[in-house]
Amino acid sequence: MKTYEKARAFIYRNARPLDLARWQYHFENGSQKAVLAALSYYQNEDGGFGYALEADSWNPNSAPIQTWAATEILQEINFTKSDHPIIQGILQYLTSGQDFNGHFWYNTVESNNHYPHAPWWHTESISTSHNNYNPTACLAGFILRFADKDSELYELGIRIAKEAFHTYLSQDLFGDMHTAGCYIRLLQYLEETNITTVIDLEALRERLNMQVQHNITANTDEWASGYICKPSQFFNDCDSFFYPHNKVMADFECDFIIQKQLDDGSWNIPWSWDNYPEEWAISKNWWKSNGVILNMLFLKGMRKL
DSSP, rough: OOOHHHHHHHHHOOOOOHHHHHHHHHSSOOOOHHHHHHHTTTTTTTTTBBBSTTBBBOOSSSSHHHHHHHHHHHHHTTTTTTSHHHHHHHHHHHHHHTTTTTTTBBBGGGGGGGGOOOOGOOOOOGGGGGSSSSSSSHHHHHHHHOOOOOOOOHHHHHHOOOOOOOOHHOOOOOOOHHHHHHHHHHHHHHTTTOOOOOSOHHHHHHHHHHOOOOOOOOHHHHHHTTTTOOOOOOOOOSTTTTTTTGGGEEEEEHOOOOOOOOTTTTTOOOOOOOOOOOHHHHHHHHHHHHHHHHHHHHHHHHTTT
């Protein structure tokens, strides 16, 4: 059985409804409407998202990371109708000031502690992240993409985008791959809306280009077992600005994906939780479904599917 057929079988046997709808949208002429319908069940009345949309935290309460995960799905299916209830709800959540300290949306929230979660989402109020632009840079871009330009939220988005940009360019060292991904999304949101006056897009693009090359794990012997960084962390299309400088590694990842597929059609998950073994077993399967979709999208975008 070929890579695609094995991947498809895993999705139909294991995926939660949201990921099945995503698969059908990308590979079987499915609809955005089906993805949005499934996604809506993770959205709370305050407009934020919870309920393990980001599958390493089972907290049902709204959280910035969970809400960021929703924006990533909207981006993935190229959904841009700003008047849709899901997008309006996200803007409502970001307007409320919840889980926000004036400069950052918190990377973790205290209520995570009360539900099964990965150790990196455990936090106390005194240790909640106050100084990292994951996911703040991405959420600022979402605001500039979808908020009313005459709103206070839009002005806040401009300020945060500027702060994020100046912080990023002033750093001597490159940040981690997850934060870099949020800056890439900020860049993409600004490019989509042709906003060229908020920050220096060319300077951001060039810095990100250096970071992508820096972050991708060059020692491919580590890829099979370690929590490493691959090109797909940053792009999944050979038309991407980042592809020409990382073509060799991207081509290697395509071969790696095909060679390392498991018999059940999925791929290994290179992380685990210290606690909650029963819940982790479920979340691991959710992550596998997500990995199947992302791997197949990468092969598709690299013209290898």
